[in-house]
Amino acid sequence: MAAAVATFGIRSVPSNIWLHKFGARTAAASIRSRSFTTLASLSPVEDTEDIQLNVIPKENARESVSSTSNNNNYKSNKSYYPKRGQTLELVCESLAFKGKGVCKVADSGFVLMCDRALPGERFIGRVTRKKDNYAEVKKLKTITPHSDYVEAPCEYASHCGGCKTQSLSYEAQLKAKEQQVCDLVVHVGKFSDQEPEFAGVMKPIVPCDIQFHYRNKESEELDILLTANASFGLAVMMEFSFGPKGWVPAEQLQEKSTDECVYALGLHAPGFFDKVLNVNKCLLQSDSANEKSGNESCATWRRTVIVEDYGVQEGRRKHHNVLEKENENMHEFHGYISFKVVLATVQECWRDPELGLSPWNVHSHTGFLKHLMLRSGRNIETGLPELMVNFVTSSDNPECLRPLVEKIATIPEVVSIVNNVNTSIGNTSVGEKEYTLYGKSTITEILRGLTFQISANSFFQTNTRQADVLYKLIEDCAFLKGDGSEIVLDLFCGTGTIGLTLAKRVKHVYGFEVVAQAVSDARQNATLNFINNATFIEGDLNKIDSTFASNLPKPDIVITDPNRPGMHIKLIKFLLRLRASRIIYVSCNPATCARDLNYLCYGVPEQNIEGRYRLSSLQPVDMFPHTPHIECVCSLELR
Numbered sequence: 001m002a003a004a005v006a007t008f009g010i011r012s013v014p015s016n017i018w019l020h021k022f023g024a025r026t027a028a029a030s031i032r033s034r035s036f037t038t039l040a041s042l043s044p045v046e047d048t049e050d051i052q053l054n055v056i057p058k059e060n061a062r063e064s065v066s067s068t069s070n071n072n073n074y075k076s077n078k079s080y081y082p083k084r085g086q087t088l089e090l091v092c093e094s095l096a097f098k099g100k101g102v103c104k105v106a107d108s109g110f111v112l113m114c115d116r117a118l119p120g121e122r123f124i125g126r127v128t129r130k131k132d133n134y135a136e137v138k139k140l141k142t143i144t145p146h147s148d149y150v151e152a153p154c155e156y157a158s159h160c161g162g163c164k165t166q167s168l169s170y171e172a173q174l175k176a177k178e179q180q181v182c183d184l185v186v187h188v189g190k191f192s193d194q195e196p197e198f199a200g201v202m203k204p205i206v207p208c209d210i211q212f213h214y215r216n217k218e219s220e221e222l223d224i225l226l227t228a229n230a231s232f233g234l235a236v237m238m239e240f241s242f243g244p245k246g247w248v249p250a251e252q253l254q255e256k257s258t259d260e261c262v263y264a265l266g267l268h269a270p271g272f273f274d275k276v277l278n279v280n281k282c283l284l285q286s287d288s289a290n291e292k293s294g295n296e297s298c299a300t301w302r303r304t305v306i307v308e309d310y311g312v313q314e315g316r317r318k319h320h321n322v323l324e325k326e327n328e329n330m331h332e333f334h335g336y337i338s339f340k341v342v343l344a345t346v347q348e349c350w351r352d353p354e355l356g357l358s359p360w361n362v363h364s365h366t367g368f369l370k371h372l373m374l375r376s377g378r379n380i381e382t383g384l385p386e387l388m389v390n391f392v393t394s395s396d397n398p399e400c401l402r403p404l405v406e407k408i409a410t411i412p413e414v415v416s417i418v419n420n421v422n423t424s425i426g427n428t429s430v431g432e433k434e435y436t437l438y439g440k441s442t443i444t445e446i447l448r449g450l451t452f453q454i455s456a457n458s459f460f461q462t463n464t465r466q467a468d469v470l471y472k473l474i475e476d477c478a479f480l481k482g483d484g485s486e487i488v489l490d491l492f493c494g495t496g497t498i499g500l501t502l503a504k505r506v507k508h509v510y511g512f513e514v515v516a517q518a519v520s521d522a523r524q525n526a527t528l529n530f531i532n533n534a535t536f537i538e539g540d541l542n543k544i545d546s547t548f549a550s551n552l553p554k555p556d557i558v559i560t561d562p563n564r565p566g567m568h569i570k571l572i573k574f575l576l577r578l579r580a581s582r583i584i585y586v587s588c589n590p591a592t593c594a595r596d597l598n599y600l601c602y603g604v605p606e607q608n609i610e611g612r613y614r615l616s617s618l619q620p621v622d623m624f625p626h627t628p629h630i631e632c633v634c635s636l637e638l639r
């Protein structure tokens with residue numbers, strides 16, 4: 001297999017007026033019964049909004065339009081089409097992929113998608129973009145707010161791109177996510193919700209219990225802040241961007257001082273790749289710390305925050321002991337405090353003209369600092385948090401970072417400072433070169449009783465606490481015999497997490513992963529955990545050929561955990577030929593997941609490939625409250 005990451009396209013699942021039973025039908029029968037009136041034709045694989053929307057066949061369009069129910073047949077009445085720029089009164093009915101509100105014009109049934117519209121909300125919106133059978137709209141004014149309203153505690157909630165549903169009660173968020181998965185399974189996956197088995201297959205969403213542990217004000221702020229960016233979860237990963245000009249939301253322009261419009265370090269404004277919302281001290285400091293610290297140095301401020309937050313008067317060690325007793329989420333909480341301190345330290349000095357550091361300008365392709373990535377792990381001996389700070393720069397000049405590195409290195413939790421050099425004009429954070437500027441090149445984390453080493457560019461679940469729940473679910477779905485006889489194939493294995501949690505009860509684990517650093521971490525993780533029956537292989541699963549895995553013993557269980565685009569059709573065909581008894585499909589994108597489940601269960605009729613699997617359970621898991629993200633664990637049995 002080649003090692004390069006490829007882009008690829010899979011056509012979207014053809015529309016079909018027949019919804020399938022749960023694998024009960026043979027593929028041949030399903031081929032006969034299909035009527036391929038394809039609305040979607042070829043959707044780019046990343047445009048999963050289209051996968052989700054273009055799912056109802058033309059001949060059914062009218063029926064679905066006339067229905068005003070919540071059935072989420074996201075299909076518009078073709079006889080009505082609003083004009084671009086037109087303002088309309090709309091009602092949001094439900095949430096769709098990426099957390100966009102599915103809205104309808106009263107009496108027409110025409111579907112419009114609106115960012116930040118929440119179920120039950122009646123509002124005025126302006127049509128911004130027309131798609132084939134729906135349109136996009138920008139919210140101008142709320143007439144009546146959505147149901148299940150709660151006050152969003154974060155001052156950036158309505159501006160930053162991350163947690164769109166902060167003002168929706170957590171119960172309502174869960175309901176919306178569960179509904180979304182269900183709709184996708186029916187409309188994209190083509191499973192019939194009329195079958196008696198459906199209710200048994202679709203499991204209720206597993207909530208994130210951290211929601212309920214963090215009840216006090218500080219803690220809510222923690223939850224919210226740490227989910228404020230799509231790329232991180234609760235306390236273990238955060239990505240900030242540098243920009244030449246801070247973005248200020250229109251409604252705040254009057255209040256903000258002009259210097260806030262200069263050089264920014266913060267979160268991307270929603271929908272803008274070139275605008276950065278500066279994350280300033282207001283968000284970083286708790287109110288009490290703000291009052292107390294005044295102009296004090298960062299170190300003093302840090303102590304103040306900790307003492308104020310927990311009422312602990314003396315000694316760090318004692319502080320931790322007390323915390324462990326008082327708050328079982330101490331690890332995340334303390335990691336969070338360290339994030340705040342690192343960010344405040346960088347904010348304090350990176351604009352100093354003497355350092356000569358400039359932010360990356362995405363338009364002119366000039367400037368040096370692209371991103372600041374913070375990742376937190378845990379010291380495996382003390383259990384205390386340890387932090388990795390990763391500066392992503394546009395050129396190879398690590399010496400320029402020296403003054404910043406010296407300051408950050410004084411923060412006790414920081415054990416690793418690295419520099420990823422990414423010379424491409426794009427905004428990605430993975431570097432062609434990596435320098436370790438201070439301490440180690442990796443951090444460690446503990447998950448399901450195992451130790452994992454993580455490099456800057458390796459994937460690792462960003463909400464460790466909920467990852468533990470997720471991996472336990474995967475283990476349960478594996479139904480291991482426990483006699484050490486089974487072979488496990490761990491596709492998209494990252495640092496080996498899933499395979500290694502199963503390794504001690506199986507004969508051998510074979511993991512495949514494209515990122516070289518992750519493969520090397522996975523091998524090291526096997527050693528760290530005294531596991532010698534796991535083999536990790538570097539390669540691109542989008543570029544497999546007929547010889548793929550032919551030299552390995554036939555697996556009994558396949559775990560597949562692709563990133564958002566889902567599985568390449570080549571890999572799906574490989575799995576259909578392989579016929580392992582069980583596949584566990586772990587997905588972070590329910591739209592591509594539904595599409596791939598359809599392939600695995602009903603085949604690829606256009607290519608005369610039969611489906612082989614029966615979907616026996618689908619378990620949504622909420623890894624990231626307040627964000628649109630949904631994780632799913634699906635069990636498929638060989639028919």
Ligand SMILES: C[S@@+](CC[C@H](N)C(=O)[O-])C[C@H]1O[C@@H](n2cnc3c(N)ncnc32)[C@H](O)[C@@H]1O
Pocket residue numbers: 005006458459460461491492493494495496497498512513514515518539540541542543561562563588
């Ligand atoms: C969602 S992560 C899952 C990682 C791992 N299973 C875990 O739970 O930590 C997806 C992984 O697939 C890897 N990946 C993405 N595209 C790939 C490809 N074409 N071939 C192989 N691995 C790929 C990513 O680098 C990432 O580590």
